[in-house]
Amino acid sequence: MRAIDRAAQTNRWRRRPAAEKALIFIGLMLVSLIxxxxxxxxxxxxxxxxxxxxxxxxxxRDLRAAAVVPAGFILAGTAVQMITLHWAGGPEVVGPVVGIAGPEMLSAAAFTGLRSITCVVCLIGLALTTPLTSLLQMVQRRGLPPTSRIWR
Structure with missing residues (x-):
């Protein structure tokens, strides 16, 4: 978290409004989903x-450090989507059989992984360019109650 905070406080976009950066990165994430x-x-x-x-x-290095865990999770999930497991019953083999999914499923899994990476990088971009305090102030101005009232 310290690296993300440091990056958010020291980048060239530090002085830009949080709403502007949120619009850019969340907008790009929505375009990616569409x-x-x-x-x-x-x-x-x-x-x-x-x-x-x-x-x-x-x-x-800050981007790499922030993205390594989510990217690993997405890559592991994509690899699991590319594997098929079915029950084979025959004269010699009775039990589960593991194999590689068909071409359509491989393509769908790879596309889902790419879309996931794109969306996560959008969110990481917002986190690395906008301090958390700026984001909280922005949503409080939009109607979110102060944190002291949330935790009571």
Whole structure:
């Protein structure tokens, strides 16, 4: 968390309004969820990386550190989607059989993984460019009660 806070406090977009950054990154995430093709996902992913690394000048090591755990989780989930398990009953084999899914399922799993990575990178981009206090102030101005009233 310290690396994310440090990156959020020291990037070039620190002075930009939190609502502006939220609109950019959450908007790109929504476009990613709506986009149906591979090219759209890749373009959005590259755009977010350019914004975070290029425009906001977040250090690549900070982005890598923030993304390694979610990316590992997504890659593991994608790998599981690419495996099929069925029950085979025959003269020699009785029991579960593990195999690789068909081409349609492989493509669907890879696309789901790419879309997931794109959406997570959008959220990480928002976290690395906007301090948490700015996000909380923004949502409090929009009607979220102060945190002291939430925990009572």
């Amino acid at each position: 986009a149906a093709g591979w090219i759209g996902q890749i373009v959005i992913l590259m755009l977010v990386l350019c914004l975070v690394l290029g425009a906001a000048r977040v250090a690549p």
